Amino acid sequence: MSTGKGRERHIPSQFNQGERFAMKEALKVFPTIFKTRFIQHEVIGEYSHLFTVQGSDPSLQPYMLMAHSDVVPAPDEGWEVPPFSGLEHDGFIHGRGTLDNKNSLMAILQALELLLIRNYIPRRSFFIALGHDEEVSGQNGAQKISALLQARGVKLAFIVDEGNFILDGFIPYLKKPFAMIAVSEKGGINLRLQVNMTPGHSSAPPKETSIGILAAAISRLEQTPLPNMFGSGPLKTTLQELANEFPFPANIVLRNLWLFGPLVSRLMERNYITNALVRTTMALTMFNAGVKMNVIPPMAQAIINLRIHPAQTVQEVLELIKNIVADDRVQFHVLTAFDPLPVSPSDHQALGYQLLRQTIQSIFPEVNTIAPGICIGNTDSRHYTNLTTSIYRFNPVYLHPQDFRSIHGINEKISVQAYETQVKFIFEFIQNADTYQEPIPHLHEL
């Protein structure tokens, strides 16, 4: 495909020592961005940021780069360094948000700053949308930005958001890293289960209390995994793209999933991360009950966080859950719910996907395989399906299983080198997006 190389000059992504130091230390604002006349900055929903970078060729359809500034909580326990210290040591920047997703927010702004310092003027317009409430639904950030852009009549060529990575060490026998660009994401349900009972004196307890009834229901759910849905959704494509990276006979197995699918699906469900690719998962994340040690508890509540496989819907999953619980004393309250997202195009005409592919090959020449896949987590990009059918969830950062465990876990960190490379990737990507190639309209499969 044609690249932005057709432009007058391609700015090489080489940064001097001073810039690299500033990049690492840059917790200041980005002065050049804020004084550039073709960049508009707006604050949306009080704390989210929308940058509109006006390109020189208004005939090219704009795209959007996304990130979010908020993070999940991080109690000090278990952390090597205080989770909000931002301490740098051993070549790593430590802290909550260094992988999810402050690294992307800073890298996007840093890359743009470095381009502007070099008198870069984009040909293709683009937006930078930085949400402040991604971890708690995105309703006041991304959702409002999406509504604003829709009201302005904006349509996007594609979106790039967080969601997947360059994966290294996730699959046994696969020694090489590979890039998985998530072309869809699972659906989600936050479900509250509740049992109410008449309180009383604990010296004469009923046969079962609200806590016992709810705990038994939760135990049945944990002992009854939802069906393995291997074979539907982007996973088969992911594995087939990966086949060449595996030694014999694994490569033959992956090239013949029509025959070996059941074997592969059984192997995938053994590991908690790959299991999340083959089924709808349930996680009991909150349990509240009891008022006093000598009072029969009037109420017990539990929150279950479900991530829905692309082959299922919210309604189907709720039905399955109720059948497993099978106890009329347990009440169900759906707090939030959304179906799995549509699959974005990844063929040779998919502009956003091909630009990611091109830039990955340029910045990470050691990565031989780039495959479409699904994001097992959820992202703010789900709020933008009204503006584009091409949403890609990918951050150009190596991720190992222990790094994955640190996301929403403990000891989240990013190496200085990985952060610099992420800046370099975005620096190149923005220029590559200046191609004259335009997206081909994509109709989602029904």
Ligand SMILES: CCCCCCCC/C=C\CCCCCCCC(=O)N[C@@H](CC(N)=O)C(=O)O
């Ligand atoms: C066959 C290849 C194996 C592939 C293994 C997949 C490894 C998992 C890699 C990345 C998943 C990490 C998910 C990060 C994006 C999720 C961002 C997030 O935390 N979102 C929140 C809030 C929300 N938007 O719902 C969430 O709860 O998901």
Ligand SMILES: [Zn+2]
């Ligand atoms: Zn997160």
Ligand SMILES: [Zn+2]
């Ligand atoms: Zn995130």
